[in-house]
Amino acid sequence: MSFFDRMVVKTLPLVPRWVVKRVAKRYVAGESLADALNVVARLNAEGCHATLDLLGEFITREEEADATAAGYVEILQALAARKLDCNVSVKLTAFGLLLDRERCLARVRRVVETARASGNFVRIDMEDSPCTDRTIGIFRTLREEGFENTGLVLQAYLKRTVADIEALASLKPSFRLCKGIYIEPASIAFQGLEPVRENYRSALAAMFRAGARRVGIATHDQVLVEDARRMVREQGIARERYEFQMLLGVTESLRQRLVREGEEVRVYVPFGRDWYGYSTRRLKENPAIAGHILKALFGCGG
Ligand SMILES: Cc1cc2nc3c(=O)[nH]c(=O)nc-3n(C[C@H](O)[C@H](O)[C@H](O)COP(=O)(O)OP(=O)(O)OC[C@H]3O[C@@H](n4cnc5c(N)ncnc54)[C@H](O)[C@@H]3O)c2cc1C
Numbered sequence: 001m002s003f004f005d006r007m008v009v010k011t012l013p014l015v016p017r018w019v020v021k022r023v024a025k026r027y028v029a030g031e032s033l034a035d036a037l038n039v040v041a042r043l044n045a046e047g048c049h050a051t052l053d054l055l056g057e058f059i060t061r062e063e064e065a066d067a068t069a070a071g072y073v074e075i076l077q078a079l080a081a082r083k084l085d086c087n088v089s090v091k092l093t094a095f096g097l098l099l100d101r102e103r104c105l106a107r108v109r110r111v112v113e114t115a116r117a118s119g120n121f122v123r124i125d126m127e128d129s130p131c132t133d134r135t136i137g138i139f140r141t142l143r144e145e146g147f148e149n150t151g152l153v154l155q156a157y158l159k160r161t162v163a164d165i166e167a168l169a170s171l172k173p174s175f176r177l178c179k180g181i182y183i184e185p186a187s188i189a190f191q192g193l194e195p196v197r198e199n200y201r202s203a204l205a206a207m208f209r210a211g212a213r214r215v216g217i218a219t220h221d222q223v224l225v226e227d228a229r230r231m232v233r234e235q236g237i238a239r240e241r242y243e244f245q246m247l248l249g250v251t252e253s254l255r256q257r258l259v260r261e262g263e264e265v266r267v268y269v270p271f272g273r274d275w276y277g278y279s280t281r282r283l284k285e286n287p288a289i290a291g292h293i294l295k296a297l298f299g300c301g302g
Contacts, residue, residue: 009284017276024279026249028055029271033078036271039248040079040086047259048267049243050086051123052079055272056094062103065096069107071272072122073114080118087121089268092135105138112147119149121174123216126153128182129189136164143171151214155180156200157189165203169210176216176245177203181281200224201231208237216266218245222254229263239264247282 012020029039040050054071056064072088079086090111096104112122124139126132139152151174154161158180165175179196180189190196200219207215208231217228225244232242243264246255258265270278 012280012283020276020279020283023283024275027247027270027279027282028275029248029269031271031273031275033075033271036075036269037078037082037084039269039271040084041082043267043269044085046256048255048265050084050267050269051089051245052086053089053091053125053268053270054094055270055274055278058274058277059094059096060099062096062099065094065099065104065107068094069110072111076111076114076118076120079120086269087123088115089123089125091125091127092138093127093131097131097134097138101134101138105141108138109142109145109147112142112150116147116149121149121151123151123174123176124153126155126178126180129158129184132158132160132164136168139173140168140171143173151175151216153178153218154203156203157184157191157196159188159190159199161199161203162206165206165210165212172211172213174214174216175207175212176218177207178218179221181285197221197224201227204228204231208232208235208241213241215242216245217242218268220246220251220254222251225254225258250282 029036036052040052043050052075054068054075056068056071059065059068068090072090075088079088088111090108092104092108095107108122108124115122124135126135136152139150142150152168153176154164156177156179158164177200179200190199201224204215204217217225219225228242228244231237243266244255244258245266245268247268248270255265255267
């Protein structure tokens with residue numbers, strides 16, 4: 001990141017919400033479910049699968065967690081009614097993970113049951129490190145209760161990840177592997193591009209070795225995408241055991257090229273009224289952030 005980009009990141013909280021909203025249009029499908037379903041239908045027409053994320057991870061009350069669960073039930077019913085090729089991604093803190101584990105579990109179970117009724121699937125996103133054990137624990141409980149239609153995200157920047165994959169091997173999980181988006185200390189997380197890439201490769205190999213039924217290779221890093229394609233080719237991994245995953249609005253030309261070359265690609269589509277926190281996180285990780293903000297300020301971005 002240039003000095004100017006770093007400065008913009010630091011001053012992001014001072015940027016007016018309308019500016020962030022204009023830039024966010026690229027990363028967020030809209031505020032309503034109808035907006036999100038239209039984006040999913042467009043992605044399906046382009047040959048991509050999708051996963052919907054209802055934005056709203058920062059909750060403090062049980063009623064808000066109830067509303068999250070109800071929101072996901074509504075999404076799953078709408079996906080079934082419109083026969084869209086799309087599953088859902090959930091963040092357990094939005095289901096009350098940090099308030100009451102059992103109530104959180106009950107809410108996610110209801111969503112996973114709703115998904116199962118229409119043959120759909122629920123991906124459990126991974127949040128920051130205080131949530132890692134609790135998130136893995138809820139995933140394990142759901143799988144042990146017989147819910148095969150749920151999968152887990154693990155983060156390549158965490159030093160523990162290969163061990164986590166090995167510990168979960170007997171469940172033959174469906175995994176998504178991403179680099180990880182939160183700021184974590186060097187005592188538990190690899191820092192810098194190359195060490196994280198190296199652990200990404202190790203974790204991906206460990207997932208296939210562990211017999212994962214499907215792996216979502218979630219990255220926009222072209223080097224890792226090509227390394228992963230080489231790995232599956234060399235190891236003779238069956239087509240149905242992996243897919244690539246990318247965020248809405250990020251590296252769309254890479255996504256389109258992969259689809260053209262016959263790869264399965266799933267796009268992560270966030271939507272909802274709580275777009276602000278999500279958008280500012282995306283902006284902070286985007287090296288070209290300053291350019292986007294300037295374009296938005298001068299009315300030609302978005
Ligand atoms: C489908 C999906 C699901 C995810 N789920 C989780 C999760 O559950 N938990 C979690 O911690 N993290 C999650 N992430 C985020 C992930 O951990 C990374 O922070 C993010 O994907 C950036 O890492 P990267 O692998 O793309 O590599 P990077 O090295 O960060 O990016 C590679 C290249 O992609 C482009 N790029 C990346 N981000 C942007 C952006 N915002 N705007 C424009 N260009 C960009 C740039 O050209 C960059 O050089 C998810 C990511 C994806 C794709």
